[in-house]
Amino acid sequence: MKMARAGGAIHAAMEGRSRIRTSAGDRIFDVCNYGFMIVLMVVTLYPFLNVLAVSLNQAQDSIKGGIYVLPRVWTLDNYMYIFKEATIFHATLISVLRTVIGTAATVFCSAMVAYTISRPDYVLRKLVTICFILTMYFNGGLIPTYLLIRDLGMIGSFWVYIWPGLIGVFNLIIIRSFIDGLPESILESGRIDGAGDFRTFFSIVLPLTTPVLATVALFSGVYQWNSWFDVFLYNSSHIELSTLQYELQKILQNSNITSGMSGLDGMIKGMTGSQSAVTPLSVRATMTIVASVPIILVYPFLQKYFVKGMMVGGVKG
Amino acid sequence: MGMRQFFIKLGRQRALLLMSLPFVVWLFVFKYVPIWGWSIAFQDYKPALGFWEQTWIGLDHFQFLFGDERFLRVLRNTLAMSTINLVLGFGTAITLALLLNEVRRVAFKRVVQTVSYLPHFISWVVAASIIQNTLAPDGILNQLLVWTGFIDEGNEILFLGIPEYFWGIFGVGTVWKDIGWNTIVYLAAMTTIDPSQYEAAEMDGAGRFKRMIHVTLPGIRPVIVVLLIMNIGYLMESGFEPQYLLGNGMNVDYSENIDIFVLKYGIAQSNFSLSIAAGMFKTIVSFILLFAANHIAKRTGESRLF
Numbered sequence A: 001m002k003m004a005r006a007g008g009a010i011h012a013a014m015e016g017r018s019r020i021r022t023s024a025g026d027r028i029f030d031v032c033n034y035g036f037m038i039v040l041m042v043v044t045l046y047p048f049l050n051v052l053a054v055s056l057n058q059a060q061d062s063i064k065g066g067i068y069v070l071p072r073v074w075t076l077d078n079y080m081y082i083f084k085e086a087t088i089f090h091a092t093l094i095s096v097l098r099t100v101i102g103t104a105a106t107v108f109c110s111a112m113v114a115y116t117i118s119r120p121d122y123v124l125r126k127l128v129t130i131c132f133i134l135t136m137y138f139n140g141g142l143i144p145t146y147l148l149i150r151d152l153g154m155i156g157s158f159w160v161y162i163w164p165g166l167i168g169v170f171n172l173i174i175i176r177s178f179i180d181g182l183p184e185s186i187l188e189s190g191r192i193d194g195a196g197d198f199r200t201f202f203s204i205v206l207p208l209t210t211p212v213l214a215t216v217a218l219f220s221g222v223y224q225w226n227s228w229f230d231v232f233l234y235n236s237s238h239i240e241l242s243t244l245q246y247e248l249q250k251i252l253q254n255s256n257i258t259s260g261m262s263g264l265d266g267m268i269k270g271m272t273g274s275q276s277a278v279t280p281l282s283v284r285a286t287m288t289i290v291a292s293v294p295i296i297l298v299y300p301f302l303q304k305y306f307v308k309g310m311m312v313g314g315v316k317g
Numbered sequence B: 001m002g003m004r005q006f007f008i009k010l011g012r013q014r015a016l017l018l019m020s021l022p023f024v025v026w027l028f029v030f031k032y033v034p035i036w037g038w039s040i041a042f043q044d045y046k047p048a049l050g051f052w053e054q055t056w057i058g059l060d061h062f063q064f065l066f067g068d069e070r071f072l073r074v075l076r077n078t079l080a081m082s083t084i085n086l087v088l089g090f091g092t093a094i095t096l097a098l099l100l101n102e103v104r105r106v107a108f109k110r111v112v113q114t115v116s117y118l119p120h121f122i123s124w125v126v127a128a129s130i131i132q133n134t135l136a137p138d139g140i141l142n143q144l145l146v147w148t149g150f151i152d153e154g155n156e157i158l159f160l161g162i163p164e165y166f167w168g169i170f171g172v173g174t175v176w177k178d179i180g181w182n183t184i185v186y187l188a189a190m191t192t193i194d195p196s197q198y199e200a201a202e203m204d205g206a207g208r209f210k211r212m213i214h215v216t217l218p219g220i221r222p223v224i225v226v227l228l229i230m231n232i233g234y235l236m237e238s239g240f241e242p243q244y245l246l247g248n249g250m251n252v253d254y255s256e257n258i259d260i261f262v263l264k265y266g267i268a269q270s271n272f273s274l275s276i277a278a279g280m281f282k283t284i285v286s287f288i289l290l291f292a293a294n295h296i297a298k299r300t301g302e303s304r305l306f
Helices: A002-055 A077-084 A086-116 A125-134 A142-151 A169-181 A184-192 A197-208 A210-226 A229-235 A244-254 A266-272 A280-316 B003-012 B014-042 B060-067 B069-101 B106-121 B124-135 B140-147 B163-190 B195-203 B208-219 B221-232 B241-246 B258-268 B272-299
Strands: none
Touching (some): A002 B208, A086 A125, A086 A197, A142 B258, A142 B272, A197 B014, A244 B241, A280 B163, B003 B014, B069 B258, B195 B208, B241 B258
């Protein structure tokens, strides 16, 4: 009896002490954790805010340096300038075109193939699946692909942006997983009504898979908008097919490593003249913003979808 | 199933056939036909000659590659950078996921997550532009170093001009770009941990930090193991864009990897044979690694793909 009471007292004392200690520890942990999250956000966002500030600051003034997150002399001249520049305006147009056409084509074609390989009774299901999966393990590589594109006569053509990357295996996987998760009875109900596979695909599968198609559209759209290497590889001598990212890459490549934003870039200098209102620094900042803003505006709204897509694809793919 | 039955069934499924066959043809043209180009690696390829007129020289190009100092260097750079990517990428993403999981304010957590995904979506061209700014002599990093007294004004460091710094810059840059994105899978795995485990740990007097280490981390271990094994399969893939966009004449000894080697020999110098030999070597090693990784991942009980 005595023993038990003593034991209980010790236990209570220990629990009390440990509760105080852990809650103090927890508070320190929380403070450090929130502090870390804020640092992370600053490190992530500051570079963008800085570029944005430079793009909105009067060009000659930016050379003096000292611009951090707010412009000193506000202006929209830099933006006016780059959109008046025919090359950049046209490149933006091509970027938009390849993003819209490429995304639509990828979403539609991927959904169609994914539907066929989700039909359990399709006799070629295994074969088609394996043909696609195998390409995850090997590819011909850069030069053989380049030679193929050349032999197909696609160099100097807009379609070289669309065809080679039409269907990605990753996209197939996530769409197929989504279709597999749909209740079979819905797909069957169409069949009982006499709908063929085309009708089932268009009127049942496409509308029901919108969430996963939104994910694929985001991935594909981001890929198309951000691409510059295929432009460089296939169309570097076709200025009429250049894209925004490639124009920015050219500026980046020409800028000297010894200078950052304030460096003098021979190419833009030639383009703008010495007395111009814009400088290489401001043009580069402005193009960096134009090249990233469309994506920054879109992705937060699709977060719910792509997080789900990554959960399926991340473990399976 | 006999041939006859097979074709009868296929005939009934002609809609499915129509919906998939064109894309199988597409797949063969764009993904399988290029493999044929590997034959060039065994030839003394002359673009003007037809396939049957080429001189076959066996493994000479491969022999040359393994005696070539430059190729051995790009091989070293490839392995070094992919290893850095693997270790740093995993470590930072798991840490961030664990810490995010401890953030109790849902709205704040969502904001952090959305912000952390941002760099993943921008192109490497934009990222490289931003990294160049940050590392420039008048960039924010040098300013901070001057301000904190680590370096004197006028002695700013030319980060991208010092070869030995390149792997570090690459590692930090890649982490900056993908750390948030890589947490998605781990955070998803954490939602499947049984809440009673946390309660039990709390009863035992474990604080937040202890619970994170002893409950959450073991809870996501299966996912970590599978992803780790899978990523070993990509050891020959160290990326192309960051090295190409941030590389320059001064840091080339550390920034050039196999992909850039292939590009320079193949496109710039039109030495197709040597370039394809290098690319082929990479693909074959990757294939073996991926196959082995997949096999091991399957044996750990987590099935992959279909």
